[in-house]
C-alpha cells in the first residue's frame with residue numbers, strides 16, 4: 001500500500017493513499033491516473049510546506065530584570081537582630097553576615113552564629129549582638145578544648161556560670177569541661193551541660209558531711225564513743241599519728257566498724273617548716289612513707305592524709321598526692337567563715353570544731369546552706385573534756401551529728417565523699 005508523508009508545521013504524518021482519495025484531497029484517484037503522478041504532486045506540496053516552516057516568527061524579547069542591589073548593612077543587621085530566638089535564623093546566609101559587616105563570621109562559622117541566634121532567649125540590641133556573635137564564633141573556632149575559659153563561655157551567652165558573688169562558677173565550668181566535645185563548641189550544647197549541672201546540684205546529688213578526728217592521742221576516746229556514730233549510722237575518718245605508740249588493734253577495729261583510717265604523720269611533723277629545713281624528700285621519708293607502709297601491712301586501707309597543724313606548702317601537697325587520693329588541710333584560726341566545699345576536690349579544708357573554736361550556730365548555718373554535691377568537712381581531736389582545748393565535748397559532738405542527721409545530710413568517709421555522683425545514680 002503506497003503511503004504519503006504530510007507535514008503540518010513540525011508534525012509529519014504517514015497517510016495511506018486511499019485515505020487521501022477518500023478525503024478527496026488527491027485528484028485522479030478514480031480516473032485511472034497512476035500513483036507516480038500523485039506522488040509527484042504531493043512531493044511538491046511537501047516541498048512548498050517545508051520551505052515555509054523555516055521562516056520562524058521573530059521572538060518577543062524578554063523583559064530585562066532590574067539590576068540587583070545588595071541589601072544595605074543596616075537591613076542585613078536588622079535581619080540578624082530579629083532572628084534572635086526565631087527559626088528564621090536558619091535562613092541567614094554568609095552574605096547576610098557579610099553585608100552586616102560582621103567580618104568575624106566566615107563561611108565555616110556561619111552555622112555557629114545561626115544556631116546561636118535560633119536558640120538564644122536573649123534579645124540583644126545591635127551593638128551588643130555584634131559583640132556576642134563574634135564571641136560565639138570565637139568559641140566555635142577554639143581548636144584545643146583546654147583553651148576554653150569560663151569568661152569565653154559567659155561572653156558567648158552561656159548562662160549559669162556566675163556564682164552568688166558574681167564570680168565565674170568554676171565548678172559549673174569544670175562539669176562542662178568533663179562532658180563538652182573536643183571541638184566545634186556550640187552555645188546550646190554547652191548550655192545543656194550547665195543546666196544539667198544545676199539540676200543535679202539542686203535535685204540529685206547528696207549533701208554530705210565528713211567529720212574527722214586527728215592524732216594518735218585521740219584513739220581511746222574515739223574508740224569509746226563509736227556507739228554514738230552507730231546510733232546515727234554515721235561514718236567518720238580517723239587520722240592516725242604515732243601509730244607505733246598506740247593500740248593498733250583498736251585502729252583496725254575502727255576500720256572494721258565501717259569508718260576510715262587516714263594518715264596524720266608518723267611523728268606529727270610540721271610539714272612546711274620541716275620540709276623547708278630538710279627538704280620535701282626527707283620529710284616524706286621520715287614522717288609519711290614508713291608509717292604508710294606499716295599501715296598497709298596491717299591491712300588498713302589508707303588513701304587519705306591530714307596535715308598536722310594544717311601546715312603545708314605547694315611542694316608538700318604535690319608530694320602527698322603521689323601517695324594519697326585526698327589531702328586535708330585544716331582551718332583553725334578564728335574569724336573564718338565556715339564554707340561548704342564541692343565533694344570532688346583532692347585537697348580540701350577541714351574546719352575546726354575543737355572546744356575553743358566551735359560555733360554551733362555557724363555549723364548549723366553551714367549545714368542549712370549545703371547544696372547537692374557539697375561536703376562540709378569538720379575536724380577535731382579527742383572526744384570528751386580535757387585540759388587541752390583540742391577536743392570536742394560529747395554534747396557538742398552529739399549536737400553536730402544529730403543536726404546533720406535531722407537534715408538528711410549524708411555522712412561520708414573522706415575517701416568516699418567524691419563518690420556523690422555514683423551514690424546518686
Ligand SMILES: [Zn+2]
Pocket residue numbers: 214215241264268307308309
Ligand atoms: Zn594532729
